[in-house]
Amino acid sequence: MAICERFGNDRTRLLDILLEVQAQFRFVGPSLMECIARQISTYRVEVEGMVSFYAFFSDTPRGQVVIRLCDDIIDRHAGTGEIARVFSRILGIGFGDTSPDGHFTLEYTPCIGMSDQAPAALLNERVVTCLTPERAEEIALGLMGGLNPGELELPEGDGNNLNPLIGSTVRNNIRLRGEVLLGEVPADAGLRKTLRRPPDQVMEDVERAGLLGLGGAGFPTGHKWRMAADTPAERRIVICNADEGEPGTFKDRVLLTERADLMIEGMTIAAYAIKADGGIIYLRGEYAYLRNYLEAVLQRRRDQGLLGAGADRLGGFDIRIQMGAGAYICGEESALISSCEGLRGEPKNRPPYPVESGYLGYPTIVGNVETFCCAARILDRGAAWFRSWGTKASPGTKLLSVSGDCERPGVYELPFGVSVRELLDLAGAPDAAAVQVGGASGQMINMSQFDRRICQEDLPTGGSVMVFSARRNILEIVEYFLDFFIEESCGYCTPCRVGNVFLKQRIGKIRQGLCQPEDLDYLRELGRTVAETSRCGLGHTSPNPVLSSIANFPLVYAALLKENRNGREASFNIQSALEESRHLAKRRSMIYDPTYDGD
């Protein structure tokens, strides 16, 4: 197969091979798996393991146009349901289905990074946003009439989205520009200064600036660089994590659009500091519309002698783009490395940590898009300048992605330490009743906590801030987040694979009014087991929406829980009495029986 050859029949490029095979054949069935396996010297079941792991692959044929409607909670609140009905009606197929003529596939997808312009959808790689039933109808009719997604007339985006290489309807919605990232940024000023200094001093600057990773975990960046630099190795690798999958986060999308050079400059500085020769940008599949633009920026930088063979001061450091294929877990750094190696996107056992043994066994630093941008600015303006913003433990500014019930959703660059209330005022959210800080894996806070501050010392976030007014149903939101984690868990370890299903089942029961106050203990205990015993950050944090909503919205739960007044009466219902016999009869299952909605 020519596709395999193009990647040198290299087993480690299996993700790229499958992306191309899927695009060309619209599926990867058993005979294609066999064919690929033979050519890259692996086993068919390993190829099947990949195909069945990533949401963008399918072992049965998909339509020429795959319509992925974002069903994130923000989009649902903005009217996804109605949009779904329009698509379904006009295309004549249900969700999860492919039309008999093979033209269309309709499906739902988790957050595609457009929460500030919801409801949104992907038509193959093309993004459509701000959908109304009317616009959805126009689009569906256009597609039915034979137009390619690229030929549809859509409103223009803003900023660099107008660049012909992007040509997208997406809006940046930059609401507030701070001085570090979204203000004026001179081209490659940080890199020029870097090249005049020894690598050690470059790392020292990043350390002294106190830069913490901005992807969510908040690990000190300078320290990470130092550890990779100190590991003896033939090669070292710099990876930029542009997988941005946390629901409600879209600030990396804006940086990729508006500050691509700065991000690559930061990666280049990191490569110089740790003596890396290989670089990867891991770009989430949903952002494929940015790929041509990013490739062009990389090529221009090669032509400028800032990357590749011509960059002799940088040991020939070059960067490739690795496209993702629809898996939130691939944002976790070790799963991301697995994915780059052509493996299922499962986290690796640690130790060894990526800084010791990462991509293909080489010491690797994985950093967030925003982190690399900040590093470049620090090298230009210095550690003290950077520390003049933010708090002691969280220096600098932070890009916050604000979405939900507010007048001005979008990206705000604010110093760390800003209070939730100040942010809500800027975004115009006078009737905010609950705010989810940090995405699905973050904390849900109530009105009395709006003076809490966004920073490492108080409320950390990778950027996601979702605002909910009092008319939203807190438990619907919690249940949605659990659905998200069930869908996105890699399934490697027991507590996350199974425990999240049980958490969701009980939240569902509470919503139906079938639970008692004791059920909160069940949720707390189960949540603790999942958080404590899971193998990676996904499972460590997936119970957060449950635990934080129980703590911060006790009345919401109380209103739905029945006191067990009289012995077992309140808990008795015919369903649970039948549970044991159903189990024996093997009939209904919440996982394997789609019409079944809980016990």
Next chain:
Amino acid sequence: MAETFTFSLDGGKISAHPGQSIMEAADAAGVYIPRLCDTEGLKPQGSCRVCVVKMNGRTVAACTQPAKADSVVESETPEILGYRRDLVRMLFHEGNHLCPICEASGRCELQAMAYRLGITQSTKYPYLQPVRPVDASHPDIVLDTNRCILCGRCIRASRDIDGKNVFEYVGRGIHKKVGVNGDNLADTNVSIDDRAIHLDICPVGCIIQKGRGFFTPIGKRQFDLAPIGGEEKGHEE
């Protein structure tokens, strides 16, 4: 090994050498830490999480966590027992387990672990009740993944010992399962003599040797004779 160091496990002193996991060091010292996905002779993978312990207050998997000099490791505490019970219950409820009619009964590590941890009756969790087809295509071997605990022992044995890769994980999340390298088992090069098919590889009753069911009389089965992990305190729930 040249240098050794020690750490404490539930108050006892254990010696270890660099690179050894907490589990290996404990095993060498004759101290049992409960486990399901880990077994002698296979590379540990750290997926069942039943071996969780606290090392200096942090929850880690004993089978994959390298032992650290002078660390304080807790294993048999009420908190950790609670986690282990929850995890074993999750595995019971994830699959279809009806021990009285299962041919692995009595040599099944999941069943034995439940006894050891004092889990006796059906529990608070819902049942997920998979309905996966049973693969009986092969003349000698049956694969029933409805009882699978995804320990990956068959996968590792086939890959690392037999050099065959008959088994591999497919799917993700709660839909993750064990797949085979072909349309079904008969379409693979598996053999009844493979290490992966050996009775001690699958800890439960998924990999069945045809015509060899219920060969050991009740009372003489592996865990009738001695509880899993050796004669030690059972735990009251």
